[in-house]
Amino acid sequence: GYFLLFESMLDSVLYARDRYLADDGLVYPDRCNISLAAVGDTQKHCDRIAFWDDVYGFKMRCMKKAVIPEAVVEMLKPETVISKPAVVKTIDCGSVTVSELEFTVDFSLKITACTFCTAIVGYFDIFFDKSCGNKIMFSTAPDCTKTHWKxxxxxxxxxxxxxxxxxxxxxxxxxxxxxxxxALLITLDIAGRKQTYSLQ
Incomplete structure (x- = not known):
């Protein structure tokens, strides 16, 4: 699913693993990472958020409260990423439990540009690694080949x-x-500013 965990699709895989997998069986992909990075795109922020401050002469700031909590699934321009990524969750598909797919993690993003952070982007990487002679992976990061997951x-x-x-x-x-x-509820506290987002 989007952000790896949306729609609880992984839950079904874990149920099948626990019920049907042989004792010496393996699950692929065997490892997944969820990462975050800072985004600096003042134009997009202006178009989607600051826009409501003055809509053709009308003050519609109250609309921000409805727009901001909606996480946006889209293809991000790689040049708008302004930090190194931080892995916030590593999932071992062979042993993780459904309850462990809910988590709280502190992180730190190392900034790579003097600008404004206007958003946080989340994406995931998938690894086919364990007992594989030909280890492969793919990423849904902004600077990688485009995928359905964006x-x-x-x-x-x-x-x-x-x-x-x-x-x-x-x-x-x-x-x-x-x-x-x-659906997922994701709360981000960035430099003391807290906001809960819905992915549904």
């Missing part, structure tokens, strides 16, 4: 000024939406 973008309400070389601290909380187990 990337998941979490727009910030207000851009954060950042400088090259500094660390942007954050925390991510991922859990299922209790009202719809296929």
């Amino acid at each position: 990337q998941t973008v979490f727009l910030l309400e207000s851009p954060i000024p950042v400088k090259t070389g500094e660390e942007l601290p954050g925390q991510i909380v991922v859990h299922k939406n209790r009202k719809d187990p296929r």
Whole structure:
């Protein structure tokens, strides 16, 4: 699923693994990483968020509260990524439990440009590694070959000024939406600014 965990598709794989896999059986892909990076795209932020400050002369700031919590699945321009990526979750598909797919992790993003952080992007990497003579992987990162999964973008309400070389601290909380187990609720706390996003 998008952001690897959307729609709880992995849950079905784990159920089948636990019920049908032989004792010496293997699951492929055997490892997955979820990563985050900072995004600096002031034009997109202006078009989607700041736009509501003045809509043809009308102040519609209240609309921001409805727009910001919606995570956006799209192809991100690689040049808008302004930090090194941080892996926030590594999943061993042979042993992970469904409960472990909900998690809270602190992270830090090393900034690579003097600009404004306008969003956080999430993506995943898949590895075919264990007992493989020909180890392969693929990534859904912005700078890799385009895939069906694209990337998941979490727009910030207000851009954060950042400088090259500094660390942007954050925390991510991922859990299922209790009202719809296929949907995800993702809370990001970036430099003390907290926002919960829905992926549904």
